[in-house]
Amino acid sequence: MLSVVPRSVTARAPSKVNLHLAVGDLREDGYHELTTVFQALSLTDDVSVFPAETLAVRVRGEGADSVPTDHTNLVWKAAEMLAAEAGIEPDVEISIVKGIPVAGGMAGGSADAAAALVALNDLWGLGLDRPALDRFAARLGSDVTFSLHGGTAVGTGRGEKLLPVLSRSTFHWALALAKGGLSTPTVFRELDQLRAEGHPPRVGDAADLMHALASGDATALAPLLGNDLQPAALSLAPELRRTLRAGVTAGALAGVVSGSGPTCAFLCADAESAVTVGAELSGAGVCRTVRVASGPVSGARVIDPEREGSH
Ligand SMILES: C[C@@](CO)(OP(=O)(O)O)[C@H](O)COP(=O)(O)OP(=O)(O)OC[C@H]1O[C@@H](n2ccc(N)nc2=O)[C@H](O)[C@@H]1O
Numbered sequence: 564m565l566s567v568v569p570r571s572v573t574a575r576a577p578s579k580v581n582l583h584l585a586v587g588d589l590r591e592d593g594y595h596e597l598t599t600v601f602q603a604l605s606l607t608d609d610v611s612v613f614p615a616e617t618l619a620v621r622v623r624g625e626g627a628d629s630v631p632t633d634h635t636n637l638v639w640k641a642a643e644m645l646a647a648e649a650g651i652e653p654d655v656e657i658s659i660v661k662g663i664p665v666a667g668g669m670a671g672g673s674a675d676a677a678a679a680l681v682a683l684n685d686l687w688g689l690g691l692d693r694p695a696l697d698r699f700a701a702r703l704g705s706d707v708t709f710s711l712h713g714g715t716a717v718g719t720g721r722g723e724k725l726l727p728v729l730s731r732s733t734f735h736w737a738l739a740l741a742k743g744g745l746s747t748p749t750v751f752r753e754l755d756q757l758r759a760e761g762h763p764p765r766v767g768d769a770a771d772l773m774h775a776l777a778s779g780d781a782t783a784l785a786p787l788l789g790n791d792l793q794p795a796a797l798s799l800a801p802e803l804r805r806t807l808r809a810g811v812t813a814g815a816l817a818g819v820v821s822g823s824g825p826t827c828a829f830l831c832a833d834a835e836s837a838v839t840v841g842a843e844l845s846g847a848g849v850c851r852t853v854r855v856a857s858g859p860v861s862g863a864r865v866i867d868p869e870r871e872g873s874h
Pocket residue numbers: 581584593594595596597599667668669670671673703704705706707720721722747748751821822823824
């Protein structure tokens with residue numbers, strides 16, 4: 564007798580770096596008004612879903628020990644939301660393979676949530692279109708909408724209102740992953756505190772940065788990278804100053820704290836330079852480990868792990 568192997572679906576979602584992150588006022592709902600330019604990077608997480616007796620989450624890979632496997636994991640919440648919408652039980656095993664550092668300012672949890680939405684939409688045959696997936700994404704977290712879309716985009720509101728940005732070439736990055744993580748709400752609170760006490764530097768508008776992206780010129784883009792959360796991340800993790808200096812000394816065009824940190828992202832002239840900068844950073848002992856990545860890449864999408872490989 565033929566036994567039927569239950570179908571599984573795997574989706575891959577990108578990390579992100581904020582090329583520009585302007586943080587505005589604290590809103591009444593506890594979020595800050597943002598204007599940010601996201602770029603999706605080739606450092607990714609894979610999320611596979613399989614029919615199961617009950618909802619369960621497993622995690623392996625980069626930083627897996629510090630990722631929750633209970634209802635607080637964003638993929639668990641994504642499964643419950645979609646199942647409630649479809650009127651079914653969320654009986655599924657969700658397996659996450661992390662390549663994106665946890666609490667690293669690179670939207671790893673958001674990537675997993677976006678990948679889970681895409682994979683479950685396929686597994687359960689829900690036929691949800693992009694606007695519908697966007698609505699679920701925005702409920703899960705501010706960055707999840709971007710993780711779905713990928714590419715290069717401007718985010719406003721709390722980061723969930725997106726408009727695509729013309730970006731002409733591929734940019735190459737060396738990433739310095741730190742020992743611990745930084746909690747996003749703690750970094751926003753630290754910025755509020757720094758602003759109450761003085762005037763930490765603020766990024767201007769993103770007009771010149773948009774031109775540099777459209778021209779595809781990494782040398783023009785480099786001096787325009789900016790992040791209002793960087794002073795707060797440096798205040799909480801002062802050792803990142805050394806990391807930022809070391810990357811530029813190693814030949815990067817510029818370095819910036821990624822989102823709320825503590826990952827530092829270094830824009831490099833080309834792929835070869837990114838490998839050299841990564842090796843020098845590694846040798847300088849200013850970070851836990853290094854990765855190279857390029858962007859922009861696509862948002863969360865179903866993959867065939869046999870053909871595309873799984874990490
Ligand atoms: C800072 C950014 C920049 O892209 O990314 P990360 O560095 O975390 O990757 C994002 O704004 C993070 O987005 P995300 O990680 O999805 O945050 P959420 O879960 O929605 O919010 C976590 C907490 O961060 C704070 N928060 C988040 C977004 C925002 N616009 N204002 C805020 O003040 C709030 O305290 C909120 O309760």
